[in-house]
Amino acid sequence: MQALDGIKVLELGQLIAGPFAARTLADFGADVIKIEAEGAGDPLRKWRLLKDGTSVWWEVQSRNKRSLCLDLRSEQGQETVRTLAAEADVVIENFKPGRLEEWGLGWQQLHKINPGLIMLRISGYGQTGPYRDKPGFGVLGEAMGGLRHLTGEPGRVPVRVGVSIGDTLAALHGVMGVLLALRHREVNKGEGQFIDVALYESVFNVMESLLPEYDAFDVVRERAGSALPGIAPSNAYRCADDLYVLIGGNGDSIYKRLMQAIGRDDLASDPDLAHNDGRVERVVEIDAAIESWTIKRSRDEVIQCLDTVNVPVGKIYSVADIAADPQYLAREMIVETATADGSPLKVPGVVPKLSATPGRLSRPAPRLGEHNDEILQHDGWPGIDTAEPTDRNR
Numbered sequence: 001m002q003a004l005d006g007i008k009v010l011e012l013g014q015l016i017a018g019p020f021a022a023r024t025l026a027d028f029g030a031d032v033i034k035i036e037a038e039g040a041g042d043p044l045r046k047w048r049l050l051k052d053g054t055s056v057w058w059e060v061q062s063r064n065k066r067s068l069c070l071d072l073r074s075e076q077g078q079e080t081v082r083t084l085a086a087e088a089d090v091v092i093e094n095f096k097p098g099r100l101e102e103w104g105l106g107w108q109q110l111h112k113i114n115p116g117l118i119m120l121r122i123s124g125y126g127q128t129g130p131y132r133d134k135p136g137f138g139v140l141g142e143a144m145g146g147l148r149h150l151t152g153e154p155g156r157v158p159v160r161v162g163v164s165i166g167d168t169l170a171a172l173h174g175v176m177g178v179l180l181a182l183r184h185r186e187v188n189k190g191e192g193q194f195i196d197v198a199l200y201e202s203v204f205n206v207m208e209s210l211l212p213e214y215d216a217f218d219v220v221r222e223r224a225g226s227a228l229p230g231i232a233p234s235n236a237y238r239c240a241d242d243l244y245v246l247i248g249g250n251g252d253s254i255y256k257r258l259m260q261a262i263g264r265d266d267l268a269s270d271p272d273l274a275h276n277d278g279r280v281e282r283v284v285e286i287d288a289a290i291e292s293w294t295i296k297r298s299r300d301e302v303i304q305c306l307d308t309v310n311v312p313v314g315k316i317y318s319v320a321d322i323a324a325d326p327q328y329l330a331r332e333m334i335v336e337t338a339t340a341d342g343s344p345l346k347v348p349g350v351v352p353k354l355s356a357t358p359g360r361l362s363r364p365a366p367r368l369g370e371h372n373d374e375i376l377q378h379d380g381w382p383g384i385d386t387a388e389p390t391d392r393n394r
Helices: 017-027 056-061 075-085 107-113 138-144 165-187 199-204 210-217 252-261 265-269 276-281 283-294 299-308 319-324 326-330 372-376
Strands: 008-011 031-036 065-069 090-093 118-123 194-198 234-238 244-248 313-315 334-338 344-348
Touching: 008 017, 008 075, 017 031, 017 056, 017 065, 017 090, 017 118, 017 165, 056 344, 065 372, 075 107, 090 165, 107 118, 118 165, 138 165, 138 199, 165 194, 165 199, 194 199, 234 283, 244 283, 244 299, 252 265, 252 299, 276 283, 299 313
Parallel strands: 008 031, 008 090, 031 065, 090 118, 118 194
Antiparallel strands: 234 244, 244 313, 334 344
């Protein structure tokens, strides 16, 4: 039993935001049919590093889904989508606003066919407003949402976070919206609704006190590197082996333990530093005291010492660290799937962890059009064929 068993999801999007949302639902039991363009399929199949011609990212993003190839510009493809949408619980799309309406597959058209349908619409700027028709990718959402301005070292060019965080945040907000809409439908006589998620709004929603600080104090928060502005001490500190360690000593009692551990009882007992606001005023002094201690010790020695006094501390993980870490392994955050040729491949596990209805990796990412026959031979939504597919070609 999984939390979303019986929920039927039709995925019309491609690349990152829409497919990530669908994958998250699929991890918890939703039956996801992914529509792909005939020929090339989702462009993500060719993004980043390829194994046997297909991206290993694809194996993560499209696990637990079925693939159906359609030409959405054709009447036949559009009619197939309408047939599937008539029985779907959720449709997910991340096209430019208005594109589905051009194909007769917009919210009003599909809602008329299926009044209980829930439609998740993810776009750069949302379905309304003056920017509605502008093309928008995750990087632009990160910039407009305020994140890019804060990322990097002071006085230097704003940098990318390192992953497609804008798309991912939009996807997770979309999943939240789908679950809320499913709950509403359950208690309100089966009425569906659409969910309008904008990339920039999803980023802006996690920007903490950025806006009220500007409104109340006319303060524009700027890049601060590895520090956490206004919260002290919390930073990355260099160690004797030229590695860095992250220390979060910003809780009042934690700060005292940290200062005592590094031999700075004077700073531990200073009444002006008892609370965060006082420490922020002298953060340069505090950071210098911490690094003068860490620079004389290896990273592992620093971690071992601060672990013993319950001060939050950790190394900066590379993927090699992640793959070997006992915490990741103990919580099944590294699981194994298989590529087209049967080769094992490690991929991230499922989050969040549910005690009674946990998510799981039930099937590997589909080959292009792998489920065409299984789906198209039905007049409506097909049941899941659990037999091992015989055509392993992508």
